[in-house]
Amino acid sequence: MTKKRYVQVGLGDRSMMYSRIVTEHLTEYAELVGLCDSNAGRLQLRADWMREQGVEVPTYSGDQFEQMIAEAKPDVVIVTTKDSAHDHYICRAMELGCDVMTEKPMTTDESKCQRIIDTQRETGRGCKVTFNYRYAPPRTQVKDLLMSGVIGNVVSVDFHWLLDTKHGADYFRRWHRNKRNSGGLMVHKATHHFDLVNWWLSTVPETVYASGARNFYTPEMAERYGLTERGERCFGCPESERCPFYMDMRAYPKLKSMYLENEQYDGYYRDKCVFGADIDIEDTMAVIVTYRSGARMSYSLHSFMPWEGYTVAFNGTKGRLEHVCMETVYFSGDGTVPGELKPEGTKIKVFPHFHSGYEVEVWKGKGGHGGGDPVMWQHLFEPNPPEDKYLRAADQRAGAWSILTGVAANRSMECGQAVRIDELVHGLAEPDYPPMPSSAEPLELPGEVDALPPWLKR
Numbered sequence: 001m002t003k004k005r006y007v008q009v010g011l012g013d014r015s016m017m018y019s020r021i022v023t024e025h026l027t028e029y030a031e032l033v034g035l036c037d038s039n040a041g042r043l044q045l046r047a048d049w050m051r052e053q054g055v056e057v058p059t060y061s062g063d064q065f066e067q068m069i070a071e072a073k074p075d076v077v078i079v080t081t082k083d084s085a086h087d088h089y090i091c092r093a094m095e096l097g098c099d100v101m102t103e104k105p106m107t108t109d110e111s112k113c114q115r116i117i118d119t120q121r122e123t124g125r126g127c128k129v130t131f132n133y134r135y136a137p138p139r140t141q142v143k144d145l146l147m148s149g150v151i152g153n154v155v156s157v158d159f160h161w162l163l164d165t166k167h168g169a170d171y172f173r174r175w176h177r178n179k180r181n182s183g184g185l186m187v188h189k190a191t192h193h194f195d196l197v198n199w200w201l202s203t204v205p206e207t208v209y210a211s212g213a214r215n216f217y218t219p220e221m222a223e224r225y226g227l228t229e230r231g232e233r234c235f236g237c238p239e240s241e242r243c244p245f246y247m248d249m250r251a252y253p254k255l256k257s258m259y260l261e262n263e264q265y266d267g268y269y270r271d272k273c274v275f276g277a278d279i280d281i282e283d284t285m286a287v288i289v290t291y292r293s294g295a296r297m298s299y300s301l302h303s304f305m306p307w308e309g310y311t312v313a314f315n316g317t318k319g320r321l322e323h324v325c326m327e328t329v330y331f332s333g334d335g336t337v338p339g340e341l342k343p344e345g346t347k348i349k350v351f352p353h354f355h356s357g358y359e360v361e362v363w364k365g366k367g368g369h370g371g372g373d374p375v376m377w378q379h380l381f382e383p384n385p386p387e388d389k390y391l392r393a394a395d396q397r398a399g400a401w402s403i404l405t406g407v408a409a410n411r412s413m414e415c416g417q418a419v420r421i422d423e424l425v426h427g428l429a430e431p432d433y434p435p436m437p438s439s440a441e442p443l444e445l446p447g448e449v450d451a452l453p454p455w456l457k458r
């Protein structure tokens, strides 16, 4: 079998998963033939790791990307740079005749999004967006239950995501802390959540109203803690003994070798103070979305919570489905599996109209991001992936629809008005989603009613 040729651009923490998949798991049908990063130190680090695996891979700086494509002749470019650089590499790769596999968020604003939509249409190249959250077994199970019609057609969703003071705080230390890099948490993080809702409901958003603020990770909060001597970053900070957010990169081998030891190449500090004045992303966000299917959603995202995970409830014409999910405590690069689910804190309950509610046994998964990462590899990398009735493999259409909710939320926070998605981009088709229960389906009247208290029963 001829092996598919992959190159990677952006060689930070997340990219390692892709290097491993290609070199350790898929050696029969994939090979890594080029590495590219704007940081010479991280580039070298990955090339050294590849050499340890017995593979010599040529390296290229960010501005040698086109040279890499010309010399390595890849079939697929894997894009795992910081978010704001995705569009450049996605578009150049497609223009130069390659398919693309990109990390979320596909990009950070509407003009970059439009360029990706247009370039994909003009070149006809494939552009996969790796939405690993869809593949986490309990989240697939929610899709399965909604497709089964157990609660009828969904008319509204209550969705609340909590990021804790470990993982949530970390967004305020890294490049994510500035919207010019990440689009803020409405784009960077919530793209996962907005994609889940689009896919769970098999629909796309129409209007978005949002309100947000930075309430917690502020210089004033540091003052309230009495952290008056804090430095620009954790490294060498005079408050390191007292600050609950102090993070010592020297204590984490991966963080030390990837970031601390490569600062001289680009001046990037991965441990900036979470209370820094230059942060311009929100930590408290509330959003209302209307969908083409007629459904409504109320959504919130908070990044300074005591536990990490989410609660989501779907209100349907035949009942309500509630799903709660608790994740393990981690931050990116700390050496643990990112975003594993806590089985004891992950539940799914169904409450049919007029009958007693019941708990459903939750589908289990192991591995990163709720067990989604390993399932996703199989679907995205194998030459003959298993048939998927949930249509979880996403392309640039789903990538676009998911970020546009966040982009519209950012705009709504600025202007104070609801924002229409069709004002942001044009020529964007609906993704391929599985059919869902119809809103025209006749409903059966209940016979016996057992869920109601006696005084409400006839």
Ligand SMILES: NC(=O)c1ccc[n+]([C@@H]2O[C@H](COP(=O)([O-])OP(=O)(O)OC[C@H]3O[C@@H](n4cnc5c(N)ncnc54)[C@H](O)[C@@H]3O)[C@@H](O)[C@H]2O)c1
Pocket: 009, 010, 011, 012, 013, 014, 015, 036, 037, 038, 039, 042, 062, 080, 081, 082, 083, 085, 103, 104, 105, 130, 132, 188, 332, 369
């Ligand atoms: N799906 C998930 O669950 C998940 C989890 C983590 C990260 N991610 C995504 O993966 C991507 C990478 O995140 P990360 O945590 O690895 O970040 P990171 O900071 O560790 O790595 C980013 C890498 O890109 C390089 N880079 C930045 N700008 C570049 C440019 N213009 N040209 C070439 N290289 C450039 C940096 O030097 C760095 O090596 C992001 O888009 C992030 O949103 C997704």
